Structures are given as C-alpha cells and as structure tokens.
Amino acid sequence: MATLGDLERTVMELLWATPEALTANGLREAIAEAPFGEVGRELAVTTVLTVLSRLEKKGLVQRERNSRPHRYKSVTSREAHTAELMHEVLVTAPDREAVLARFIGSVSETEAQTLRKLLSGS
Amino acid sequence: MFWASYLLATLAIILAWPAPVALSRARWPARAPFTALILWQSIALAGGLSMIGAMLVWGLEPLGDNLVSAAGGFWNVARNQAPAGTLGVVHVFALSAAFLLGAHLIFTLMLTYVRIRRQRRRHRDLLGLLSSPALGSPATLVINHPAPVAYCLPGGARSVTVLSDSLLDLLTREELDAVLTHERAHLHQRHHLLLWAFAAWRAALPWLPTSLLAQRAVNELIEMLADDEALKHVKESTLVRAIAIVASGSPPPASLEQCEPPATRSAPVTVSALTELEPGTASTLEATAQRLSRLLTPLPPLSVLQRNTVLGTSALLLTVPPILLVAPELLG
Numbered sequence: 001m002a003t004l005g006d007l008e009r010t011v012m013e014l015l016w017a018t019p020e021a022l023t024a025n026g027l028r029e030a031i032a033e034a035p036f037g038e039v040g041r042e043l044a045v046t047t048v049l050t051v052l053s054r055l056e057k058k059g060l061v062q063r064e065r066n067s068r069p070h071r072y073k074s075v076t077s078r079e080a081h082t083a084e085l086m087h088e089v090l091v092t093a094p095d096r097e098a099v100l101a102r103f104i105g106s107v108s109e110t111e112a113q114t115l116r117k118l119l120s121g122s
Numbered sequence: 123m124f125w126a127s128y129l130l131a132t133l134a135i136i137l138a139w140p141a142p143v144a145l146s147r148a149r150w151p152a153r154a155p156f157t158a159l160i161l162w163q164s165i166a167l168a169g170g171l172s173m174i175g176a177m178l179v180w181g182l183e184p185l186g187d188n189l190v191s192a193a194g195g196f197w198n199v200a201r202n203q204a205p206a207g208t209l210g211v212v213h214v215f216a217l218s219a220a221f222l223l224g225a226h227l228i229f230t231l232m233l234t235y236v237r238i239r240r241q242r243r244r245h246r247d248l249l250g251l252l253s254s255p256a257l258g259s260p261a262t263l264v265i266n267h268p269a270p271v272a273y274c275l276p277g278g279a280r281s282v283t284v285l286s287d288s289l290l291d292l293l294t295r296e297e298l299d300a301v302l303t304h305e306r307a308h309l310h311q312r313h314h315l316l317l318w319a320f321a322a323w324r325a326a327l328p329w330l331p332t333s334l335l336a337q338r339a340v341n342e343l344i345e346m347l348a349d350d351e352a353l354k355h356v357k358e359s360t361l362v363r364a365i366a367i368v369a370s371g372s373p374p375p376a377s378l379e380q381c382e383p384p385a386t387r388s389a390p391v392t393v394s395a396l397t398e399l400e401p402g403t404a405s406t407l408e409a410t411a412q413r414l415s416r417l418l419t420p421l422p423p424l425s426v427l428q429r430n431t432v433l434g435t436s437a438l439l440l441t442v443p444p445i446l447l448v449a450p451e452l453l454g
Contacts, residue, residue: 005250012251058247078252082267085248088241089273111418118359119366 007043007051010034012060016078021064021071024048124183126450130176130443137169137439142332146339152416154424155346157432159316162340164436166323171443174224179447181216184208189447230326231319238318245275246282253284262302264290270368274305276314283309289368297364300356304364307351313344342409349413362417369410 014030015022022030028048052072055061060081064071142165145151151158178189185195185208196217198204209217253263263284265271270289275282283305285298293301308314320340324333352361424432445452 009251058244060247060251081248082252082265085245085252085265086267086269086271088245089271090269111415114418115362115366115414118362 004051004054007047008055011048011051011055012074012078015061015072015074018073021067021073023069023071024052025069027052027072124180126188126446127176127180127183130172130179130446133443134169134172134176137165137172138330139332141165142335146332146335150424150428151339151343152346152412153421154429154432155343155350157424157429159340159343159347160436161432162336162343163316163319164439166320166336168439168443170227170323172446174220174227175443175447177216177220177223181209181213181220184210184213188450227323227326231322234318234322234325238321242275242277246277246280249275249282249284256285256290257302272301272305272368274308276309276312281309292367293364296356296360297367300352300361300364301368303352303355304348304361307348308344311344311347311351313348316340316344338409342412345409345413346416349417353417358417358420362414365410365414365417 010031011027014027014034018030024045025048028043028045031043031048052061052063056063056072060075061072062075064073142162145158145161145165179192182189182192182196185199186192195204195208199206199209249263249265253265256262256264261282263282264287265284267286268288269286270292271284271286272289273284275284283302285301289301290298317340320333320337324337327333349361349365
C-alpha cells in the first residue's frame with residue numbers, strides 16, 4: 001500500500017520528467033506504466049486529483065486553468081527545488097583555502113602542525 | 123521607589139552593552155559552553171526585564187511603593203476612582219513605552235516562531251520529494267548535491283538529519299559517525315529553541331549591536347556542545363578531520379602546501395535548525411577555526427568554583443530585577 005507521500009513523489013517525478021502539462025488521467029496512465037514498482041498501478045483518477053491538489057497547495061504544482069480537463073505541470077524543475085533547499089543551508093560558502101588560511105593564521109604553530117599531521121592521515 | 127527604577131535602568135544599560143561585549147570577547151566560554159549559554163540567556167532575559175521594568179517602575183512611581191501596590195493604584199486611576207492627575211505626562215509616556223516594548227518583544231518572538239515554522243514546513247515538503255532515507259534509519263535522509271553538507275531539521279518526532287551524497291563519498295565510516303552524532307546532539311539538546319529565542323531577540327532589537335554578538339556567541343556555543351557530544355563517541359582526530367573535510371569541501375590533501383584552488387564551494391559543517399542566521403563568511407570561518415583550535419589544544423574545563431561563580435551570577439541576574447520590581451524594600 002503506497003502512502004500519500006510516495007504518491008506525491010511519483011507524481012512529481014513524472015511531472016519533472018515531462019516538459020508538457022499532463023491531465024490527471026494522463027498521469028494515472030503514466031503511473032500505471034511507470035517502472036515505480038509497487039506504487040499504485042490501479043489508481044483511481046480521484047486519488048491522482050487528491051495528490052495533485054495537495055501538491056498544488058504546497059506550491060509545487062500549477063494547474064492550467066483554461067483547459068478542460070485541467071492540465072498540471074511542475075512549478076519549477078527538480079534542480080531548482082534542490083537549489084532552493086541548499087540555499088537555506090549554504091548560507092555562506094567559505095572555500096578551503098580561506099578556511100585553512102584563516103585557521104593557520106589564527107592558531108599557534110603547534111596547532112597548525114597537529115592539523116597538518118591529522119589531515120595528511122598519518 | 124525612584125532608586126529602584128534607576129537601579130533597573132543601570133542594570134539594563136550594563137546588560138545591553140558592556141556585559142555582552144565583554145562576554146563575547148572572553149576566552150573561557152570555550153571551556154564551559156553549557157555554563158556560558160546559561161549566562162547568555164540570563165543576560166538576555168534580565169536585560170529585557172530591567173529595560174521594561176525601569177520604565178514601568180518610573181512611570182508608576184506616584185502610585186505606590188512597589189509594582190504590586192502601584193498596579194493597584196493604576197487600576198483605581200483607570201477606573202476613575204482616583205484622580206488621574208497623580209500621573210504626569212512623563213509618567214504616562216514611560217508607562218506606554220514599557221507596554222509597547224513588552225508587546226514588541228513578545229510579538230516578535232511569536233512572529234519569528236511562525237516564520238521559522240513555515241520555513242521548516244516548506245523545507246520538509248521539499249525534502250520529502252528530493253531526498254531518500256539512508257543508513258537504515260528514516261530519520262537520516264540523503265540528498266543529491268555536490269556540496270558536502272550535513273544539517274538537522276528539528277520537528278519533534280519528525281526531526282531528521284540530512285546529508286548530501288557528496289559528503290557520504292568524502293567521509294569514512296568513523297567520520298560519518300562524528301558528523302551524525304554532532305547533528306543528533308543539536309536535535310536532542312533542543313538547540314533550535316535557543317536559536318529561535320536569540321533570532322527573535324535580534325529581530326526585535328536589530329539596532330542593539332549586542333543582539334548580534336549574542337546570536338553569534340550562542341551559535342558558536344551550541345556547535346561546541348555538539349562537538350563535545352560527538353567526542354563521547356569518536357576520537358578527537360576523527361572529529362577534526364570531519365570538520366575540516368566538511369568546512370573545506372574536499373578530502374584533505376596530503377599536505378597543506380599542495381592546496382589546489384577549490385573547485386567547489388561548500389558549507390560550514392553545520393547550519394543547524396534553519397533560523398534566519400546571517401553569519402558573514404568571516405564569522406563562520408572564525409567559528410570553524412575556533413572549534414578546530416579547541417579540539418586541537420583542549421583547554422581544561424572551568425574549575426567548580428569558577429563554574430559556580432558564573433552560575434551564581436546568572437542566578438543573581440534572574441532574581442534581582444524581579445525583586446527590584448516587586449519588593450524593592452528587600453534590597454534597601
């Protein structure tokens with residue numbers, strides 16, 4: 001039994017992989033054919049719609065309003081989402097030389113030697 | 123009770139400027155990070171309380187000898203049962219300022235909480251789509267990213283530790299253990315609550331330079347606490363290597379002289395709890411250097427006497443302002 005989380009993942013993977021917008025029914029067929037294993041082969045369209053509306057609420061999926069039936073596509077690429085996540089985490093980007101130079105400059109000679117020894121793996 | 127308000131005002135000024143500056147320059151917090159954290163919290167709490175208290179006591183001065191009796195007097199004025207003329211314009215001004223400052227602090231605390239929660243929910247949503255569980259635990263997630271990153275996302279039972287796949291490639295099993303214990307210590311010791319409180323303090327009083335000092339100091343101290351926790355499980359040299367690898371974004375070179383210019387830029391070893399920290403690159407470097415230095419040249423922990431002195435100071439800071447507010451005659 002696939003959870004809603006698994007379904008959301010599957011739907012997003014499909015939307016990310018498809019450049020054009022998909023209908024809920026199109027998605028249902030794609031899920032049935034996709035090599036995702038146990039994740040719902042025989043899904044009802046209503047289930048797909050539930051998943052899509054959850055994803056829409058989370059701001060991950062957008063609906064094209066002028067088409068019937070509605071077509072859905074991802075708001076942005078997988079890479080852009082990863083970048084968004086990492087942007088929150090990577091507040092700063094010190095490079096190796098800066099870290100070590102700063103460190104070597106701010107510590108005693110013995111500490112620097114110890115560090116050299118540790119980093120060279122001996 | 124005039125003198126009580128002056129005492130409180132003096133305390134507020136000391137706690138707003140000289141005390142935090144001195145503490146942020148002191149060397150001993152690296153030897154007793156937990157004790158230092160308690161002192162920082164006492165300074166922040168007592169500082170806020172005496173700032174508000176000084177204005178409150180000063181404004182209520184015509185109405186009573188202490189806060190309790192004066193509040194009764196104020197209630198009578200408010201119900202028109204006592205002449206309002208007993209309060210001058212300056213008193214009303216001081217009282218309004220006290221109420222506004224108090225409301226501002228509480229409101230900012232709540233606003234920061236809401237903002238952090240929204241940010242975390244969004245982060246969790248995206249993680250659910252982009253990462254996969256690893257190391258046989260649903261609380262450890264791996265995400266595809268070229269920068270070696272490890273961080274934790276607090277959320278009660280749904281707390282997770284996130285690692286990038288490139289970090290997994292760079293670290294040995296022991297170094298990975300060091301990183302994981304470090305991150306889990308952040309979660310177990312609820313460091314995100316501290317970060318929240320001090321981020322709120324900074325947001326509420328951005329013009330107060332010491333709110334930045336405090337936020338930075340708290341950020342450094344929790345990293346040290348997490349390092350200490352990791353040291354219970356791994357050797358010092360392993361932790362040092364792990365910190366250096368994550369901070370430098372590449373496996374250590376055979377010797378430092380052979381450093382190539384870095385191909386990838388990378389993160390400090392942890393950015394915990396996702397608060398709105400804005401440490402400049404310099405301060406992060408400084409913090410990493412301090413952590414490394416502390417591990418390479420371990421200093422003896424504070425003596426019991428020294429630690430108790432700090433704890434006693436914290437206790438005094440937390441008791442004096444309330445006594446001055448409620449029962450100034452106890453001190454006079």
